[in-house]
Amino acid sequence: MKIKNFLEIDKDITLIALSYLLNKSKNYLLLNDQIDLNDEITNKLNAIIKKVKNGYPLQYALGRWNFYGLDFITDERALIPRPETELLVEKIIKADIKKEKILDIGTGTGAIAISLAFNLKESLVSGIDISESAIELANENKEKFSLDNVDFFVSDLFSNVFDKYNVLVSNPPYINKKDYQNLDKALFYEPKNALYGGDDGLFFYKKIIGQAKNYLKEDGCLFLEIGYDQRNAIEKLLEENSYANINSYKDYNGFDRIVFAQVKEDIC
Numbered sequence: 001m002k003i004k005n006f007l008e009i010d011k012d013i014t015l016i017a018l019s020y021l022l023n024k025s026k027n028y029l030l031l032n033d034q035i036d037l038n039d040e041i042t043n044k045l046n047a048i049i050k051k052v053k054n055g056y057p058l059q060y061a062l063g064r065w066n067f068y069g070l071d072f073i074t075d076e077r078a079l080i081p082r083p084e085t086e087l088l089v090e091k092i093i094k095a096d097i098k099k100e101k102i103l104d105i106g107t108g109t110g111a112i113a114i115s116l117a118f119n120l121k122e123s124l125v126s127g128i129d130i131s132e133s134a135i136e137l138a139n140e141n142k143e144k145f146s147l148d149n150v151d152f153f154v155s156d157l158f159s160n161v162f163d164k165y166n167v168l169v170s171n172p173p174y175i176n177k178k179d180y181q182n183l184d185k186a187l188f189y190e191p192k193n194a195l196y197g198g199d200d201g202l203f204f205y206k207k208i209i210g211q212a213k214n215y216l217k218e219d220g221c222l223f224l225e226i227g228y229d230q231r232n233a234i235e236k237l238l239e240e241n242s243y244a245n246i247n248s249y250k251d252y253n254g255f256d257r258i259v260f261a262q263v264k265e266d267i268c
């Protein structure tokens with residue numbers, strides 16, 4: 001079949017899927033829509049379109065997704081990496097702080113830990129997750145990029161962590177009970193334990209913020225991704241736990257998305 005025929009079936013899915021399958025830009029595909037696709041690509045694209053039209057996430061159907069310029073293996077073992085989370089990575093990369101040792105809590109695909117390790121070659125990054133299959137996937141992604149400054153291990157929050165870090169980062173499950181019940185159907189294919197943050201969505205923040213100082217160096221910093229309506233509650237938790245220099249940042253849609261805090265003022 002020609003690209004044109006697929007564009008007529010579903011333009012959006014076709015453009016994204018073919019940009020991955022053929023490694024071409026969307027513009028190229030639109031300008032060259034008379035190209036005949038071989039049987040292999042035709043069959044793959046047909047299968048992807050069918051799955052996505054049935055509500056299956058495109059990122060899982062493709063099995064790959066780009067995050068911070070890197071192509072990650074993406075499947076049902078872990079949450080799909082989101083563009084908002086790229087901001088969390090960017091903030092850490094650009095921050096004027098010590099970054100020798102970084103811990104990513106609830107690493108999932110490993111997208112945060114790997115993109116930090118890829119861009120901060122002097123840092124040692126560890127990623128932990130309660131899910132063994134997520135750690136398996138994160139290791140497959142590590143292999144893809146041949147990195148030797150990142151490692152992954154299973155840990156229920158800090159249960160297997162015995163070190164101290166300059167930076168703790170986490171995008172924990174943060175969706176509350178009410179929002180989880182109203183979620184888009186496509187999100188039900190993602191692991192519930194990567195999305196659901198208890199009745200108030202704050203379960204993991206309470207745990208992480210309550211324990212983080214035991215795993216942070218004296219000059220350590222904490223970077224958290226948060227839900228759109230959680231900023232006040234999380235800043236309050238940080239204040240109650242005597243963190244310094246608490247700051248929040250909005251995402252590209254104008255929602256509060258990232259919270260930063262230091263163990264002690266100004267020595268980061």
Ligand code: GLN
Pocket residue numbers: 082171172173174175187194195196
């Ligand atoms: N950003 C995701 C969503 O709203 C949630 C990710 C998370 O719970 N950490 O779909």
